[in-house]
Amino acid sequence: MSSQAHPAPSRPPLGSGVVGAVALHIAVVGVLIAVTFLHPSRKTPWGDKASSVGAIEASMVASIPLPPKAPPVENSVLTSENVTKAPEPPPKEKTAPPPKPTDLLIKEKVVPKIPPKVAPKETLAPPKRPQPVPVSPKATSGDAATQLPQSISHVKDGTATVTVQNRAFGNRYAYYLRIVGSKVTENYYLQEPDPIASRGKSVTVLFDIQRDGSPANLRIETRSGSPSLDNAALRAIQRIDTFGDLPEGDHITIEYKFDYRP
Amino acid sequence: MTNRTNIWKVAVLAAALTLATGCHKKPVNTAGTGIDSAPSTEPAPTATLTADPPAIDLGQSVVLNWRTTNAASVAIDGIGPVPTSGTQTVSPANSTNFHLIAKGDGGTVEANVRVTVRVATAPATGESSSDLNGAMGTDAAFHQNVRDIFFDYDSFDLRPDAQTAAVNAARYLSAHPAIRVVIGGYCDDRGSAEYNITLGENRANAARTALISAGVPASRVRVVSYGKERQFCSEENETCWQENRRAQFNLDR
Amino acid sequence: MTMRSISGSTVYNSALHFLSIAALCFVASPMLRAQDWFHLESSNGAERIRIAVADFKPQSADASAFKHAFDATLFADLNAAGIFDIVSKGLIPQSSPGAPAEMNLSEWSAPPSKAAMVAFGSVATQGGRLVVNGYLDDAKNAQFPQVFAKQYSEDASENEARQIAHRFADEIISRLGGGVAGIAETKIYYVKILGQNKEIWEMDYDGQNQHALTHLGTVSLSPRISPDNSRLAFSSLGREGFQIKMYSLLLNRMVNFTAAGGTNLSPAWAPTGNQLAFSSSRTGDPEIWTSDREGNVAHRVTNFRGPDVSPVWNPKTGAQIAWISGRTGLPQLYIMDADGSGVQRMTDGGYATSPSWSPNGQFLAFAWSRKYGPGAPGGQDIYIMEITTKRWIQLTHGIGRCDFPSWSPDGRHLVFANGSGARARVMTMLADGTQQHALTESGADMPNWSWK
Numbered sequence: 001m002s003s004q005a006h007p008a009p010s011r012p013p014l015g016s017g018v019v020g021a022v023a024l025h026i027a028v029v030g031v032l033i034a035v036t037f038l039h040p041s042r043k044t045p046w047g048d049k050a051s052s053v054g055a056i057e058a059s060m061v062a063s064i065p066l067p068p069k070a071p072p073v074e075n076s077v078l079t080s081e082n083v084t085k086a087p088e089p090p091p092k093e094k095t096a097p098p099p100k101p102t103d104l105l106i107k108e109k110v111v112p113k114i115p116p117k118v119a120p121k122e123t124l125a126p127p128k129r130p131q132p133v134p135v136s137p138k139a140t141s142g143d144a145a146t147q148l149p150q151s152i153s154h155v156k157d158g159t160a161t162v163t164v165q166n167r168a169f170g171n172r173y174a175y176y177l178r179i180v181g182s183k184v185t186e187n188y189y190l191q192e193p194d195p196i197a198s199r200g201k202s203v204t205v206l207f208d209i210q211r212d213g214s215p216a217n218l219r220i221e222t223r224s225g226s227p228s229l230d231n232a233a234l235r236a237i238q239r240i241d242t243f244g245d246l247p248e249g250d251h252i253t254i255e256y257k258f259d260y261r262p
Numbered sequence: 263m264t265n266r267t268n269i270w271k272v273a274v275l276a277a278a279l280t281l282a283t284g285c286h287k288k289p290v291n292t293a294g295t296g297i298d299s300a301p302s303t304e305p306a307p308t309a310t311l312t313a314d315p316p317a318i319d320l321g322q323s324v325v326l327n328w329r330t331t332n333a334a335s336v337a338i339d340g341i342g343p344v345p346t347s348g349t350q351t352v353s354p355a356n357s358t359n360f361h362l363i364a365k366g367d368g369g370t371v372e373a374n375v376r377v378t379v380r381v382a383t384a385p386a387t388g389e390s391s392s393d394l395n396g397a398m399g400t401d402a403a404f405h406q407n408v409r410d411i412f413f414d415y416d417s418f419d420l421r422p423d424a425q426t427a428a429v430n431a432a433r434y435l436s437a438h439p440a441i442r443v444v445i446g447g448y449c450d451d452r453g454s455a456e457y458n459i460t461l462g463e464n465r466a467n468a469a470r471t472a473l474i475s476a477g478v479p480a481s482r483v484r485v486v487s488y489g490k491e492r493q494f495c496s497e498e499n500e501t502c503w504q505e506n507r508r509a510q511f512n513l514d515r
Numbered sequence: 516m517t518m519r520s521i522s523g524s525t526v527y528n529s530a531l532h533f534l535s536i537a538a539l540c541f542v543a544s545p546m547l548r549a550q551d552w553f554h555l556e557s558s559n560g561a562e563r564i565r566i567a568v569a570d571f572k573p574q575s576a577d578a579s580a581f582k583h584a585f586d587a588t589l590f591a592d593l594n595a596a597g598i599f600d601i602v603s604k605g606l607i608p609q610s611s612p613g614a615p616a617e618m619n620l621s622e623w624s625a626p627p628s629k630a631a632m633v634a635f636g637s638v639a640t641q642g643g644r645l646v647v648n649g650y651l652d653d654a655k656n657a658q659f660p661q662v663f664a665k666q667y668s669e670d671a672s673e674n675e676a677r678q679i680a681h682r683f684a685d686e687i688i689s690r691l692g693g694g695v696a697g698i699a700e701t702k703i704y705y706v707k708i709l710g711q712n713k714e715i716w717e718m719d720y721d722g723q724n725q726h727a728l729t730h731l732g733t734v735s736l737s738p739r740i741s742p743d744n745s746r747l748a749f750s751s752l753g754r755e756g757f758q759i760k761m762y763s764l765l766l767n768r769m770v771n772f773t774a775a776g777g778t779n780l781s782p783a784w785a786p787t788g789n790q791l792a793f794s795s796s797r798t799g800d801p802e803i804w805t806s807d808r809e810g811n812v813a814h815r816v817t818n819f820r821g822p823d824v825s826p827v828w829n830p831k832t833g834a835q836i837a838w839i840s841g842r843t844g845l846p847q848l849y850i851m852d853a854d855g856s857g858v859q860r861m862t863d864g865g866y867a868t869s870p871s872w873s874p875n876g877q878f879l880a881f882a883w884s885r886k887y888g889p890g891a892p893g894g895q896d897i898y899i900m901e902i903t904t905k906r907w908i909q910l911t912h913g914i915g916r917c918d919f920p921s922w923s924p925d926g927r928h929l930v931f932a933n934g935s936g937a938r939a940r941v942m943t944m945l946a947d948g949t950q951q952h953a954l955t956e957s958g959a960d961m962p963n964w965s966w967k
Contacts, residue, residue, distance in 0.1 A: 171658060171659065179693045180693075242693075243693055455961070456869070460780075460796070485756070
C-alpha cells in the first residue's frame, strides 16, 4: 500500500488520504472482528446453569472398543484401533499374521524373516501356499503327515507360534488353531517387552483351553531371561476370556512361543 | 470528510456482515402432514367441522374450520352459505352448537361442533351454588377460578404468578368442598420422553403441594404426568413451549 | 505396561481456534486430563477370516423363491457380523455346490476368491416344509475340510427362510468368531407410533418381520426385554398416569405387575432376570426403585429431590446402576452401586439422557446435547463413554436428533432412534458410529435390543 504513495508525490493529499482511509478501514474491521471474537456471548447459554457451562469433565476418548474391526476382546479396548476423531472408520493398520497350517519349510523360513518394517499389510502371505489339491477334499493323502498342528504369526517385533500338543486335534481342527493364533497375536501388545533386554530372546508359555473356550493353567515353560517379555506373553493370554467353544473334547493344551526379533 | 463518512459506511457494513454471518438461523421446521384425499368411489359428500379452541371466555373468539368433499353447497346455521372448505372466526355470546349441512349429488351430510362460552359469574364465595352439573359444578366455572400453572424451562419451581394462582384456586376449592382435582403435568417437546415424564410429575406435584399448603385437603388432589406425550401445540417456538410447560387442573370426576 | 501418550490434544487444538478466550479457561481442565490418556499401539491385529458364501442350490422348483431370501439374509448377516472378510459375490466360482460331494474346494481357495472358509448348501421344499442343508468347509484343510454340517427344517415361508439363514449365520459365527456370539437371531423391541397412540412392536435385528405385540390403545413407552426373552416390561399411560406393565412373550398376553401410587416408568432388567429397576414417584419425588419381576418387594434406591429416571443395570456384574438425574438442574448421567451407594456423576454439562450399558460392562452409550440451548452447536447425538475414565466419543453427527441407544448382545452394534415425534425412526450402526442405516420407516421410536 505504501508503494502506491511513493510514486505519486505530486498528489500528496489524495495519496495520503487513500492510505489513511485504507488503514482506517482495516483498523475498524479488525476492531469489529476482535470485539466479536473476544465477547462472543456474555449471556449464559440459555437453558444451562451458569455454573456448569463449559465444565464438561469428560474428555474426548481417543479410541473406542471398536467392535467392527477386531473381534471385541474386552481388554483390547484400550489398544487396537487408531486414534480418530469420533466417527470415522478407523483406518486400522493391521499386521495380518497369516495363520499358516505350515509345512516344515515355512517354519525355517520364519526365523530369518524379521525386518521390522514388515509391519502392516505385508503379510497377505497365504496365497503363496499352494493348496494341496486332492480332487476329492476328503482324500487322505500323504500330505497330512506334513501338516503340523501349528499356527505361526508374524508381528512387528517377532514371531508368535501356537502349537497344540494334541496332534490329531490340530489336524482335524486346524481352523480352530488359527483362531487361537490370531486371538493371541491380537492381544499381544507390542510396547510391553523391553526392546533392549528382550532382543533375540524367546519365551514359551503353556495353557489349556477348556471346553467353553476359556484359557486355564497358564504357566511359563521356558523363560526368556527378559521379565518384560515373559510378562507380555503371559498377559496376551490373560486378556482373553474365551477362544470360543472347543469343537471337540474336554480341553487341549497349547504351547505359545514368542520370538522377539525387533 | 467524505472519507470519514465512507469509513462509517464501511464500518456499518462490516458490522452488518459480521452479525449476519454470525446469526444463521436454523430453518424453521414446518412439518406438513399430508392428508390423503379419500378415494371417491361413492360420490357421497363428507364433512368435518372443528372449533379451536372449543371453549372460550365471553368476548373471546373461536375459529371454525370445516372441510367437505363431494358437496355442491355448504351452509352453517347462523352463518349462512359458505365455501366447501374454509375457516371463519366467530364470537358467540352463549355456548353454541354450530351445525353444518353439506349437500351434494350423492346426498346430504351434517357435522356439528359445540363451542362452550364461559360466562363470568360473580365468584359467589362461601355460597356453594346449586349446581345443575352435580356437586362439582361446571368445567367452565372451575376453569374460571382454577387457572393452569406455567413453568420455566427444565424447572418445577413455582413462579410468583403461579403462587397467586394457587392461592386463588385454593380459595375456590375450599368454597366447593365437593370438588376433587386432578393435576396433569406437561412438558415441552424438547428433551427426552422418559425424563420429561418425571419432570411433569414434579410440576404436577409442585402445584399439588401449593394447593395443600393453601388449605386444600391432600385427599382431594391427585396428579398424572403426561410428560411430552399430550402436547397442546406443536410449533417449535418459545410461545408454544411455554404453553406446554404447565400443570393443568381438571375436575376429577 | 509401556504406554505411549497419544495426541488426543490435536482434537482440541483445532477446536480451540473456534473458542473464545473465556471458554478456553473451561476447556483447559479437560484438556489436561486428556493428556494422561494413553494409547497402546495398535495390536498386531488378526487378519479377518476370508469367507465365501456360495449361492445355495435349489433342490426343487418352488424352492428358488425361498432361496433368494435365504441367500440375501445369510450374506447380510455374515457381513453385519463384522468379523469376516467376505468374498464379494462377483469373485466366487459360479458353481452352486449343494453338498460336500459337489464341492471342489481348490476352486474356492484359489484366486480370485481366495477363500479360507466356504459356506454352502441346498434349499428344498418337501411337503410344505422348507429344508435347508448348510455346510461350512475349511478351504485350507484338505484332509478334514468340514467344520460343520447342519440341517434345518421349518414351515415353508419366506420369513422362515430368513430365520433359518439367521440361525445358520449364527452357527458359523459361533464356530469362527473366537467367542463372539452371533446376533442374527436377536430381536429389537420398539415403540410404534400410531396417531395418538403408541404400541410395543417387535422386529428382527435386520428390520425384517415387524409386527405388533400390544394393542392397548394408549401410549406405551420404554419397552425392555428380559434377559431370557420371556417377558417384556414397559410403561403405559392409564387413568393413574404411567404405570409399569408386563407382557409375557411365552403366553402372548399381559401378566401381572403390581401397580403402585404415583408415576412408574422406565423399567430395566437386572442381568439375573429376577429384579427390575425403574423410576417411581410413589413417595412423591421420582426416585429409582427396585422390585422383583412381579413388582413386589420394592425398595427405594435413590433419595434426592429432582427427577431420577431411566435406570440401567451393569449387565456384566449386576452390581451397578446407571441412570439419569435432574438433581442439579439439567439431566445428567450418573452411576451408583445397586444399593444406592457410591453415586458418581459421569457427565458434567449439557443434557444427557437414555443410558444403555454395554454387555462387557465397560461402556455407557447415551444421548447427549453437550451444549444445550437455542443456537447451541450440535444437537442431541449418541455418545459412548468409557466408565473408568469418563472419556467419550461422539458416534452420530448431523443426522438430526438421536436418542435411546441400545447395545446389541455382542457389544459391537447399537440401535437408536433418529428424529422427533412421529418422524422418529429406528436406526442401527456399528459401535464406532460407522455403517449407519435405518431399520424402519418413520413412526418407530425407543428401540431395545434383546440380550441374546
